Amino acid sequence: MKLGILCGGGPAPGMNSVISAATIEARNSGWDVLGIMDGFEHLIAGRTEEARPLSITDVSRIHVLGGSVIRTSRANPTVRDSGAADPDWRLHACLESLDKLGIGALVTIGGDDTAFSASRLAEAAGGRLRVAHVPKTIDNDLPLPGGTPTFGFETARSVGVQLVSNLMTDAITTQRWYLVVAMGRSAGHLALGIGKAAGATLEVIAEEFPGDGPIGLPRLVDVIETSMLKRIAHGRPFGVAVLAEGIGLRLPQDELAKAMPEVERDEHGHVRLAELELDRLLAKQVKDRFKARGQKVTVEGKNIGYELRCAPPIPFDIEYTRDLGYSAVDYLKQVLEGDEPGGMVTIQEGHMVALPFGSFNDPETGRVQVRLVNVESSSYRVAREYMIRLDREDIDNPERLGPIAAAAGLTPDAFRDRYGYLAG
DSSP states (O other): OEEEEEEBSSOOTTHHHHHHHHHHHHHHTTOEEEEETTTTHHHHHTOGGGEEEOOHHHHTTGGGSSSOTTOOBOOOTTOOOTTSSSTTHHHHHHHHHHHHHTOOEEEEEESHHHHHHHHHHHHHHTTSOEEEEEEBOTTOOSOOGGGOOOBTHHHHHHHHHHHHHHHHHHHHHHTOEEEEEEOOSSOOHHHHHHHHHHTOSEEEOGGGSSTTSOOOHHHHHHHHHHHHHHHHHTTOOOEEEEEEGGGGGGSOHHHHHHHOTTSOBOTTSOBOHHHHOHHHHHHHHHHHHHHHTTOOOOEEEEEESHHHHTSOOOHHHHHHHHHHHHHHHHHHHHHTTSSOOEEEEEEETTEEEEEOTTTTBOTTTOSBOOOOOOTTSHHHHHHHHTSOOOOHHHHHOHHHHHHHHHHTTOOHHHHHHHHGGGGO
8 A cells, every 4th residue: 555645734733743653654554655745736737756755764753843844735626627628627637646656545634625625535536545634723723522622723822822921021121012913714712822821911802702793993902902001000001912813804894994095905805814914903003092192102013823833843732643643544544444435533532533524514504614712611711800901890990990091091981981882
């Protein structure tokens, strides 16, 4: 048997550890192993020379390294070309390349898009290919059973905590504010996990705003501004706020157009998320608020994301991903003896459990179910208790309200009328 290994999507700490464990187990089982460079990209183009043999010697120490020795890409073999004679030529070209390489078993490492590509390949191969998919994302937004984190999340959080802790020390030293935006397009796990563990001043995630409707930019600025005012009232005019980047997806387009008239937009007139720079946008909005009151404040925006994706994995993720890599090959041995085309490999309570492709999809919509932060959980309640945010007692208690209102240059009644809605 010849095993192929490839990575798709964005990097995550622990990818090399999966590659290492899968290679070692396959080689110890008498299999040949090929590392397929750059995900599906070269397979689609028919460049089979971009696959390279992997030996135990090649991978024996890579489990401690970040990144991926076989690199990764977002090339998608399931994209259909309706204008071509064969609309599915990418998928068929990919299968042809795998056939030329003699690959009968495949380990794919990636998110749900990569899992979908893997499932389509296995289905189209008609029994010639078995696939084991190892799900990963630093966003921790795949609903793995039992609340198990996705691999790479704990390392990304650990590195993020170090960065935010450094910024907290800088904020104390220089008496300034940092607004940090962390990765997490759909869910706020990373922002909340980093901020909570680092002891940041506050964290703001999209899940705390009801429903999936728009989040008004003025309201978002109000949340940050009142936290700053509360800190000033306490004699501590500094801090770090950590926000999830997914908030940017819910900001109304008209408010963004007013706040950022020069920002690049797509062909539909929508602001490109990559161009949004949420950290700088909010920093400017907050500074403008203080400037309008004749107050000077230093607020710096900082985006952390790429710094986290290729960090060397912490021991948790190394052990976790070695289990996943071994289990992927062990699972392939099982499915090679039957008719099952493959599936996704998970670790549940210390045991390998295979899930069918599409297990993360909503049966009604067919879309991937996103694991959101549960804002009703005890864990989130603890996080909120330790944040510095405007709360109901700040509004109802005159002794607490007075200094905060004074920091804003307002009377208590005027402050209550202006910001009281934030306290619920």
